[in-house]
Amino acid sequence: MTSGKNHDRITWLCLPWIFIGTIIISKDLLTGFVVASGFLFSGLMFGPDLDIYSVQFKRWGYFKFIWLPYQKYLPHRSFFSHGFIIGTVIRSLYLCFILLLLGIVLGAIALITFPQIWQWQQIIDNLTVIGEIYLKEIIALFIGLELGAMSHYLADIIDSWLKKRRKKKTTRKPQRRIKKITSKKPQPKRKVNRR
Template identity: 25%
Template sequence: MASGKAHATASVLLTIPAGMLALGLGGDWGAATACAVGSLAGVLLSPDLDVNNPIHSNYIVGKYMGCVGGAAWFAFWRPYAWFLPHRSPLSHWPVLGTLLRILYMIALSAPLWFLFTLFWFGSGQSLPTPGPALQESLTWGVIGLMLSDTMHYIMDYVPAFRQHRRPWWQRMLRKIF
C-alpha cells in the first residue's frame, strides 16, 4: 500500500501526461487543461475516501478550507466509507471506481442543493445542468480523474510500489529460518 502522500504526488505528476493524452485524443488546449485538472482532482477525490478515518484528502481540505470546510468534506464522504469496504472494487477498480464516486457526489449533492436553495430562495431547485462547453470540459476532467485513479490502483496492487515491504534479503532470511 502506498501512502496517501505518494498517491497525491502521483496525481500531481500525472497532470502532464493527462494533458498530453487529451491532446493526443484530438482535444484542444482547453481539453488538455481540463484533463490535467481532473488528474489533479484525484488528490482530493481519492479512491481511499472509502477509509473510515481522515485521509490525505481530508487534511488538505482542512488546511485550505478551515475547520468547517474540512468537517463538511469529511461528513460528505461518511456514507461512502460506511458502505464500501476499503479497497473494494467499487471504489478502487479503474473506471468503475471513478464513475461510482462521481455518481455518489451527484446523488448526495442533489438533495443538499435542494435544501440549500429551499433555505436560501424559498423554493427547492434541482442541480443546474451544465452547458455544452462545460459538459465537454467535465468529460475531459473525468478522463483525467480516471487516469489518476488507475495510477492509484497500480500503486495499491503492484508490489514494487508497496510500502513497508521488507527488503529482499530480509525476506530471504525469513524463508530460510
C-alpha cells in the first residue's frame, strides 16, 4: 500500500493537470477552481484512508474525533470506503450528517438566545435556494472529491500490483537455483591412499 507521503506527492503532482484539464473541458475558470479545490481537499484530508489512523485522519486536528465512528464501522479498504464513487458518496453523506447535527445544536442555541431573529423555516428555505443556485458548483466539487479519491485508489492498486510482481520475481529465482543444484548427480567420494 502506498504511504501517506506518496499519496500527498501524487496529489500535488496531479493538481495542476486537474485544474488545467477542467478549464479546457468546462471552459470556465470557476469550475476549474472548484474541481481542483475538491481534488486537493480529497487528496490531503478527505480520502479513503480516513477509515484508519492515517495522515489524512491526523490532519483533522481537534476535529478528527468525528471520524472515529466512521473508522469503527468501516473496515480498511472495504468497498464502502475505497469503492469507486460509493466511497466518496458515503464520506460526503457522513460529513454532511455530522455538519447537520452540529447545525441543529447551534441552531437550538441561537433559537434560545435570539428567538425573534432565528427562524428554522427561513434557514431551510435559504439552504434550498443556495443548493439550486450553486448546483453546478456542488457537482463540480463532488467531481473533484472523487478525482482525489480515484488518485488514491489507483495508487494503491498500482502499488499492490508492483509488489506482487516483485514478489513473484524474487520467489522464482531461488527455486531455479535449487533445481539446478538438486539435478546434479552426487559423485562418489574418492579414496585417498595414505602411506
